[in-house]
Amino acid sequence: xxxxxxxxxxxxxxxxxxxxxxxxxxxxxxxxxxxxxxxxxxxxxxxxxxxxxxxxxxxxxxxxxxxxxxxxxxxxxxxxxxxxxxxxxxxxxxxxxxxxxxxxxxxxxxxxxxxx
Amino acid sequence: xxxxxxxxxxxxxxxxxxxxxxxxxxxxxxxxxxxxxxxxxxxxxxxxxxxxxxxxxxxxxxxxxxxxxxxxxxxxxxxxxxxxxxxxxxxxxxxxxxxxxxxxxxxxxxxxxxxxxxxxxxxxxxxxxxxxxxxxxxxxxxxxxxxxxxxxxxxxxxxxxxxxxxxxxxxxxxxxxxxxxxxxxxxxxxxxxxxxxxxxxxxxxxxxxxxxxxxxxxxxxxxxxxxxxxxxxxxxxxxxxxxxxxxxxxxxxxxxxxxxxxxxxxxxxxxxxxxxxxxxxxxxxxxxxxxxxxxxxxxxxxxxxxxxxxxxxxxxxxxxxxxxxxxxxxxxxxxxxxxxxxxxxxxxxxxxxx
Numbered sequence: 001x002x003x004x005x006x007x008x009x010x011x012x013x014x015x016x017x018x019x020x021x022x023x024x025x026x027x028x029x030x031x032x033x034x035x036x037x038x039x040x041x042x043x044x045x046x047x048x049x050x051x052x053x054x055x056x057x058x059x060x061x062x063x064x065x066x067x068x069x070x071x072x073x074x075x076x077x078x079x080x081x082x083x084x085x086x087x088x089x090x091x092x093x094x095x096x097x098x099x100x101x102x103x104x105x106x107x108x109x110x111x112x113x114x115x116x
Numbered sequence: 117x118x119x120x121x122x123x124x125x126x127x128x129x130x131x132x133x134x135x136x137x138x139x140x141x142x143x144x145x146x147x148x149x150x151x152x153x154x155x156x157x158x159x160x161x162x163x164x165x166x167x168x169x170x171x172x173x174x175x176x177x178x179x180x181x182x183x184x185x186x187x188x189x190x191x192x193x194x195x196x197x198x199x200x201x202x203x204x205x206x207x208x209x210x211x212x213x214x215x216x217x218x219x220x221x222x223x224x225x226x227x228x229x230x231x232x233x234x235x236x237x238x239x240x241x242x243x244x245x246x247x248x249x250x251x252x253x254x255x256x257x258x259x260x261x262x263x264x265x266x267x268x269x270x271x272x273x274x275x276x277x278x279x280x281x282x283x284x285x286x287x288x289x290x291x292x293x294x295x296x297x298x299x300x301x302x303x304x305x306x307x308x309x310x311x312x313x314x315x316x317x318x319x320x321x322x323x324x325x326x327x328x329x330x331x332x333x334x335x336x337x338x339x340x341x342x343x344x345x346x347x348x349x350x351x352x353x354x355x356x357x358x359x360x361x362x363x364x365x366x367x368x369x370x371x372x373x374x375x376x377x378x379x380x381x382x383x384x385x386x387x388x389x390x391x392x393x394x395x396x397x398x399x400x401x402x403x404x405x406x407x408x409x410x411x412x413x414x415x416x417x418x419x420x421x422x423x424x425x426x427x428x429x430x431x432x433x434x435x436x437x438x439x440x441x442x443x444x445x446x447x448x449x450x451x452x453x454x455x456x457x458x459x460x461x462x463x464x465x466x467x468x469x470x
Contacts, residue, residue: 043416046411047409049408050405050409051405051426053408054402054404057397057404058402058446061391062428062429062430065429067427068425070421070422071413071422072197072418072419072420072421072422073417073418074418074419075418076412076413
């Protein structure tokens with residue numbers, strides 16, 4: 001799985017990526033030197049809690065697909081992969097349109113790998 | 117790393133902040149506003165501090181302490197954003213960044229630097245309405261300070277050019293109306309106000325301009341010494357949020373829009389009964405989500421949150437920071453993410469508070 005993440009990180013604007021379980025346990029990570037694995041996992045996990053609590057309060061049907069945070073100095077993206085989440089940390093100027101294809105491809109490869 | 121969080125001074129500041137916020141909720145007076153803003157700045161949440169001060173400026177316009185602290189924090193915030201935008205401009209020039217740079221220099225009254233920046237950017241993007249608008253606003257504000265007729269003339273020219281390139285640019289008309297109300301001729305100011313009311317029928321500012329100008333026009337016939345209208349375009353963030361809400365109301369896929377202050381206090385909202393989002397506790401739920409998203413961005417070290425898109429099946433939740441407020445849109449799948457981004461980009465680029 002780490003190879004898939006490392007390949008994804010080669011895309012322009014992507015600083016690092018990781019796979020975590022819904023309760024924030026890291027499955028695999030390929031983050032840059034300035035990103036601590038435990039810290040990113042903890043932050044994304046609390047983010048997921050916030051999103052889920054909001055969806056529960058709003059009694060929103062259906063499932064969460066993705067979440068993209070666009071901040072002044074970077075972006076955090078996470079995507080539901082069934083029983084885990086792919087987290088991508090990007091630079092602020094990352095082109096999301098161009099990155100969607102490699103991200104979707106990475107999700108597909110991770111899911112297939114799991115099945116295999 | 118955890119030692120940083122266990123810093124006793126930091127813990128003490130967070131504790132003091134929670135006490136101050138509780139006191140502010142009970143008595144949102146001038147002293148409590150200042151206390152909360154100072155503590156937010158101490159714990160590193162400058163944008164939160166600015167939001168409290170922005171509200172404070174409206175409620176206590178005569179308070180020099182609030183004005184001074186706001187000016188100090190805004191200058192720091194603008195300087196940081198200017199540095200970041202200048203780096204981006206050097207590596208990948210984008211007209212939106214240039215316009216924002218001009219606006220930021222203008223907001224800290226570096227008028228000459230703002231004009232110079234605009235001239236450099238216009239060499240690369242000669243037909244940008246955003247740059248013309250930014251130049252027009254800069255010259256308008258310099259005119260208000262210096263009362264130099266040449267600035268007024270050049271401001272009007274730049275604002276008219278912005279309108280020529282983008283005929284529905286209501287912001288250019290807001291500034292043009294305010295400028296013409298100051299410089300005259302009054303008939304041109306009235307015509308600009310009428311045009312503004314035509315292209316932005318929901319704009320309360322357009323109605324207000326029209327009333328004041330036509331009222332002042334009638335008064336000036338009876339009493340020639342009547343002065344120019346007092347209204348200017350300087351503080352029109354409220355107007356922007358009204359326009360945004362009016363635009364969103366017209367989109368059938370939008371189920372709800374909630375606008376609130378960073379402390380969770382409601383500003384405005386509209387809700388259309390629907391099967392995707394429950395109305396009960398809606399404002400509280402999205403305010404808590406916004407707080408979570410802001411916290412995550414800050415802890416991650418990626419700076420101030422601009423927008424967030426949560427995609428579900430079959431719905432979207434959008435969050436954006438506009439004019440110091442959080443705007444959350446709950447929508448059906450048909451409302452495209454790109455439409456949201458275009459809408460928010462337009463409002464954010466046009467929004468820099470003085």
